[in-house]
Amino acid sequence: MCGITGYIGYRDAYPIIINGLQRLEYRGYDSAGVVLYDGKQINLSKTKGKVSDLLNKFDAEDAKKGNVGIGHTRWATHGVPNDVNSHPHTSQSGDLVIVHNGIIENYDTIKKELINRGYTFHSDTDTEVLINLIEEVKKNNNVKLGKAVQIALNEVVGAFAIAVFDIEKPDEIVVAKLGSPIAIGIGKDNTEFFIASDASPFLEYTKDAIYLEDEEMAIIKVGRAIEIRKINDDSVVTANVQELQMNLEQIEKGGYDHFMLKEIHEQPRAITDTFRGRLLKDEAIIKMAGIEDNMKRFLNAERILIVACGTSWHAGLVAEYIFEEFARIPVEVEYASEFRYRNPIITEKDIVIAISQSGETADTLAAIKMAKSKGAFVFGVCNVVGSSISRESDAGAYTHAGPEIGVASTKAFTTQITVLTLIALRLARAKGTMSSSDFRMYLHEMELIPNKVEKLLEIDSKVEEIARKYLLSTNFLYLGRGFNFPVALEGALKLKEISYIHAEGYPAAEMKHGPIALIDDRMPVVVIATNKGHYDKVVSNIQEIKSRQGKIIAIVTEGDTVVKEIADHVIEIPDTEEALTPLLTTIPLQLLSYYIAVMRDCNVDQPRNLAKSVTVE
Numbered sequence: 092m093c094g095i096t097g098y099i100g101y102r103d104a105y106p107i108i109i110n111g112l113q114r115l116e117y118r119g120y121d122s123a124g125v126v127l128y129d130g131k132q133i134n135l136s137k138t139k140g141k142v143s144d145l146l147n148k149f150d151a152e153d154a155k156k157g158n159v160g161i162g163h164t165r166w167a168t169h170g171v172p173n174d175v176n177s178h179p180h181t182s183q184s185g186d187l188v189i190v191h192n193g194i195i196e197n198y199d200t201i202k203k204e205l206i207n208r209g210y211t212f213h214s215d216t217d218t219e220v221l222i223n224l225i226e227e228v229k230k231n232n233n234v235k236l237g238k239a240v241q242i243a244l245n246e247v248v249g250a251f252a253i254a255v256f257d258i259e260k261p262d263e264i265v266v267a268k269l270g271s272p273i274a275i276g277i278g279k280d281n282t283e284f285f286i287a288s289d290a291s292p293f294l295e296y297t298k299d300a301i302y303l304e305d306e307e308m309a310i311i312k313v314g315r316a317i318e319i320r321k322i323n324d325d326s327v328v329t330a331n332v333q334e335l336q337m338n339l340e341q342i343e344k345g346g347y348d349h350f351m352l353k354e355i356h357e358q359p360r361a362i363t364d365t366f367r368g369r370l371l372k373d374e375a376i377i378k379m380a381g382i383e384d385n386m387k388r389f390l391n392a393e394r395i396l397i398v399a400c401g402t403s404w405h406a407g408l409v410a411e412y413i414f415e416e417f418a419r420i421p422v423e424v425e426y427a428s429e430f431r432y433r434n435p436i437i438t439e440k441d442i443v444i445a446i447s448q449s450g451e452t453a454d455t456l457a458a459i460k461m462a463k464s465k466g467a468f469v470f471g472v473c474n475v476v477g478s479s480i481s482r483e484s485d486a487g488a489y490t491h492a493g494p495e496i497g498v499a500s501t502k503a504f505t506t507q508i509t510v511l512t513l514i515a516l517r518l519a520r521a522k523g524t525m526s527s528s529d530f531r532m533y534l535h536e537m538e539l540i541p542n543k544v545e546k547l548l549e550i551d552s553k554v555e556e557i558a559r560k561y562l563l564s565t566n567f568l569y570l571g572r573g574f575n576f577p578v579a580l581e582g583a584l585k586l587k588e589i590s591y592i593h594a595e596g597y598p599a600a601e602m603k604h605g606p607i608a609l610i611d612d613r614m615p616v617v618v619i620a621t622n623k624g625h626y627d628k629v630v631s632n633i634q635e636i637k638s639r640q641g642k643i644i645a646i647v648t649e650g651d652t653v654v655k656e657i658a659d660h661v662i663e664i665p666d667t668e669e670a671l672t673p674l675l676t677t678i679p680l681q682l683l684s685y686y687i688a689v690m691r692d693c694n695v696d697q698p699r700n701l702a703k704s705v706t707v708e
């Protein structure tokens with residue numbers, strides 16, 4: 092995915108676009124570019140690299156002039172990251188300029204036709220094809236930019252969020268959306284407009300925003316109300332202006348070195364926000380509208396299918412254990428990318444739960460569309476309000492984690508587990524699979540979790556010390572059992588993605604079926620050995636590692652004395668119910684990966700080759 096910004100109005104567009112791109116860099120950061128119109132001509136600067144690299148191209152003050160412009164930060168799909176493939180792209184005549192997020196699937200066919208008509212291409216991108224198609228349509232039909240964009244978009248197959256302007260009519264920007272998000276900020280009395288992939292670039296200027304829906308386009312002209320139309324049938328759409336709830340503080344680092352560390356430390360608040368108004372301990376109830384309104388369906392469900400990717404898939408695995416334990420409903424957890432392409436057996440008695448922080452992950456979105464077409468009821472668990480997955484779902488529950496900007500998911504994971512645990516508890520009561528005293532006990536324990544996370548975060552410096560010892564390791568093994576097996580997977584994923592160290596997560600008992608061969612005195616093994624469940628068995632696994640000189644970093648319950656004797660390092664978590672331990676055991680693993688990555692001088696918030704949400708296949 093990529094980030095798009097734009098501005099048209101009375102202010103200098105340059106700082107608005109550059110700051111906006113920096114806020115959107117979580118969406119992609121392999122190249123960046125800006126085009127500004129200064130009243131006479133356009134100034135286009137683009138480069139491979141980050142927005143900070145782009146700044147070097149603006150030594151001349153003149154290049155920063157203009158009250159209209161668009162910008163882009165890229166995560167490459169078509170064409171390697173280099174200066175030429177970076178956006179914005181101009182049309183052959185040089186009159187039209189575009190930034191694009193998404194993929195034009197039939198670009199090759201269109202490109203060949205355009206070449207036959209005399210067009211030449213400089214980049215390998217599908218975006219350059221699109222802007223030339225718009226130019227060709229505009230010329231041939233003698234229409235204005237808006238109409239040309241509309242006709243051209245009806246010829247393309249794929250996904251897009253675009254912003255286009257024509258230097259012949261620089262008081263207007265045309266935007267359109269299908270599959271990739273786009274928000275428009277509205278200045279007072281329509282004197283200025285802001286365009287962005289999410290609202291963060293314009294929070295300090297306006298709280299009034301329109302989120303375009305799929306297959307909509309907007310013609311944005313200073314001094315005039317926005318005109319929104321359907322791309323396919325030209326019908327006029329009434330603008331739905333929303334008041335933004337986000338504030339600047341939420342999207343700034345707030346004194347932390349990295350967003351990831353800030354987001355790790357935000358977890359006590361995020362978990363509390365996620366159960367606020369839902370977990371009512373005094374009344375001994377859990378209230379969730381999305382569940383209450385569809386209780387019959389949940390009670391009649393023969394099976395729950397969970398679809399997700401990455402960290403969200405790990406949260407789904409934790410949920411599998413919790414749903415089966417509490418509510419006795421069979422659960423299957425699927426990688427959305429696999430699920431969508433096989434021919435799964437889905438019936439109207441199935442409930443599909445889609446988990447996604449961004450709510451925009453292409454594979455998860457496609458998986459739920461497919462499940463819906465087969466009659467399943469889809470329940471979305473998303474963090475981003477109004478995201479595609481939340482809109483496509485039949486019902487859902489938001490995690491209230493707040494914006495997660497670090498590419499490595501942290502508070503999204505713990506809040507997903509929180510929501511899923513609340514659902515499992517609610518269903519358990521409704522089905523009668525949990526006694527009322529156990530239910531009350533869980534509500535009580537859940538409510539204590541934020542304070543326990545807070546306390547756990549105090550071990551920060553201890554984890555840092557451990558990180559220093561293993562920062563040069565080339566492999567790590569993570570082991571856990573039961574509810575904590577998915578946490579082992581999540582710990583390994585965190586380390587891989589931000590420190591580039593190879594790491595594997597395994598169910599502890601599987602170690603002897605292969606991975607044990609890897610263990611020698613250079614192999615750090617992180618073992619989750621809390622005092623419940625399969626504690627004795629995990630202790631035996633630890634002994635097996637010890638006998639082979641592996642280095643053991645154990646996550647134990649406070650007061651543990653057995654593992655302390657064997658392990659090289661011990662990190663204690665506060666005691667809680669076994670099913671709730673993932674909310675605690677995951678915290679030291681997040682910190683461990685964070686500190687190792689920082690010490691290895693890795694870009695923690697923007698790890699190489701990744702993007703915050705994967706809106707392409």
Ligand code: M6R
Pocket residue numbers: 400401402403446447448449450451452455498499500501584585588703704705
């Ligand atoms: O936005 P989603 O939760 O759908 O994203 C799914 C994965 O792309 C995401 O969890 C990814 O694995 C993270 N980078 C992990 O930290």
